[in-house]
Amino acid sequence: MKGNKDIPSKFKRNxxxxxxxxxxxxxxxxxxxxxxxxxxxxxGRRLAQDFIAPIDLPHFRRSGMDGYAIRSIDTKGLSSxxxxxxxxxxxxxxxxxxxQSISAKQAARIMTGAMLPDGADAVIMFxxxxxxxxxxxxxxxxxxxxxxKQNVTNIGEEVESGTHxxxxxxxxxxxxxxxxxxxxxxxxxxxxxxxxxxxxxxxELQDIQEPLEMGKIRNxxxxxxxxxxxxxxxxxxxxxxLPDDLNIAKNKILELLETVDIVITTGGVSVGxxxxxxxxxxxxxxxxxxxxxxxxxxxxPTTVGIFQNHFLFALSGNPGACFVGFELFIRPVLKGMQGCxxxxxxxxxxxxxxxxxxxxxxxxxxxxxxxxxxxxVYVKPIGEDKSSVMVSIxxxxxxxxxPAGGQGLSKGDKVKVIRLKELE
Ligand SMILES: Nc1nc2c(c(=O)[nH]1)N[C@H]1C(S)=C(S)[C@@H](COP(=O)(O)OP(=O)(O)OC[C@H]3O[C@@H](n4cnc5c(N)ncnc54)[C@H](O)[C@@H]3O)O[C@H]1N2
Ligand code: MOO
Ligand SMILES: [Mg+2]
Numbered sequence: 167m168k169g170n171k172d173i174p175s176k177f178k179r180n181x182x183x184x185x186x187x188x189x190x191x192x193x194x195x196x197x198x199x200x201x202x203x204x205x206x207x208x209x210g211r212r213l214a215q216d217f218i219a220p221i222d223l224p225h226f227r228r229s230g231m232d233g234y235a236i237r238s239i240d241t242k243g244l245s246s247x248x249x250x251x252x253x254x255x256x257x258x259x260x261x262x263x264x265x266q267s268i269s270a271k272q273a274a275r276i277m278t279g280a281m282l283p284d285g286a287d288a289v290i291m292f293x294x295x296x297x298x299x300x301x302x303x304x305x306x307x308x309x310x311x312x313x314x315k316q317n318v319t320n321i322g323e324e325v326e327s328g329t330h331x332x333x334x335x336x337x338x339x340x341x342x343x344x345x346x347x348x349x350x351x352x353x354x355x356x357x358x359x360x361x362x363x364x365x366x367x368x369x370e371l372q373d374i375q376e377p378l379e380m381g382k383i384r385n386x387x388x389x390x391x392x393x394x395x396x397x398x399x400x401x402x403x404x405x406x407x408l409p410d411d412l413n414i415a416k417n418k419i420l421e422l423l424e425t426v427d428i429v430i431t432t433g434g435v436s437v438g439x440x441x442x443x444x445x446x447x448x449x450x451x452x453x454x455x456x457x458x459x460x461x462x463x464x465x466x467p468t469t470v471g472i473f474q475n476h477f478l479f480a481l482s483g484n485p486g487a488c489f490v491g492f493e494l495f496i497r498p499v500l501k502g503m504q505g506c507x508x509x510x511x512x513x514x515x516x517x518x519x520x521x522x523x524x525x526x527x528x529x530x531x532x533x534x535x536x537x538x539x540x541x542x543v544y545v546k547p548i549g550e551d552k553s554s555v556m557v558s559i560x561x562x563x564x565x566x567x568x569p570a571g572g573q574g575l576s577k578g579d580k581v582k583v584i585r586l587k588e589l590e
Contacts, residue, residue: 213356229282362395412445521574
């Protein structure tokens with residue numbers, strides 16, 4: 167039978183390089199909506215505003231030790247043979263404003279974290295003083311010089327009011343929580359979690375709770391992708407599987423694209439008889455297909471489209487390809503929607519721990535494990551790097567990037583590596 171040239175062939179595709187695919191996708195990213203949430207629930211979310219220190223930290227001169235607030239000038243020239251006696255005029259606990267200022271030859275008993283009285287410019291630790299009472303009055307004897315500012319934290323010494331501390335889009339971690347709490351932000355403005363739908367396509371797929379039937383497999387991609395989405399700050403609000411039926415898939419995808427920010431399909435994107443996604447994109451008039459092939463392994467049939475700034479990612483069904491496709495294309499979009507402008511995955515250079523002899527027509531992303539030894543970073547592929555292999559994902563902490571072409575690589579060669587665990 168002769169091929170009809172009006173019918174688009176599944177084999178003729180718009181192929182792009184990975185970097186080009188990323189650019190095509192990233193230019194459609196828009197910041198998402200903003201919501202206010204309790205600070206205690208904000209771990210892992212992204213700030214929706216730049217954060218400028220509203221006041222000095224600390225906002226009063228603070229003692230760093232339990233001791234006596236003194237005037238350093240009073241201790242000039244002191245030694246064990248030339249001590250000085252100061253009168254103790256009050257005790258200042260943390261949280262109290264001192265009632266008197268310190269004059270010459272006076273001291274105030276002061277606790278760690280308490281406010282320094284006017285006049286004082288240093289704190290001498292209890293251990294360095296001798297206390298005594300005479301005629302009902304308290305005194306201390308000092309036998310050493312104390313420098314100005316010793317054990318004192320000045321106003322704004324840690325952070326000056328007006329300092330730009332955090333950018334919009336910054337992920338809220340433990341340090342960010344402490345800072346926001348310090349400044350009284352019990353409610354924080356963060357980006358809403360992008361809403362994501364996950365559709366696993368494939369008539370061979372069973373739900374994970376079903377007993378396994380011959381020839382079928384459990385749908386692992388949906389759970390894997392949902393977890394990746396949660397980890398990247400998204401909200402997987404619709405998760406299901408569909409048979410390889412173009413009409414059923416079409417209706418569901420179009421319906422979901424109206425309501426969520428991102429629709430992810432897995433499977434059915436290659437050239438097989440039951441691979442429906444190519445036809446979906448051919449028939450899709452409301453949206454724009456950005457590309458339907460990427461010069462990469464795994465995941466070469468990955469196809470991406472846009473509908474009114476909602477993304478449709480059609481990932482390969484092979485679990486390895488599905489995972490890599492998420493890291494290269496979807497994680498950056500989730501970050502971008504939450505205000506982050508560092509979209510590309512972090513990379514580093516490492517020494518390859520074994521030969522890699524496969525010659526590649528396409529750029530390759532190998533699931534791998536990196537380790538540090540005597541200050542150098544080494545990286546090793548995990549098992550056989552097949553797109554269908556899922557078991558290696560659990561041990562992967564990085565992806566080795568092997569350039570297209572070349573004669574393969576040898577043990578000890580330097581390679582570029584993508585970090586999988588985000589460091590921010
Ligand atoms: N003749 C050709 N065949 C294939 C080509 C090609 O260029 N010419 N490309 C290969 C490449 S590369 C890839 S990658 C795969 C892509 O396959 P699909 O995206 O069409 O995915 P499926 O055919 O639906 O499934 C592939 C594989 O993955 C399993 N799978 C699917 N969904 C799930 C799921 N939710 N959980 C776990 N595993 C899943 C499925 O059972 C298949 O084994 O095509 C090559 N073929
Ligand atoms: O592009 Mo595929 O994921 O290599 O088998
Ligand atoms: Mg297929």
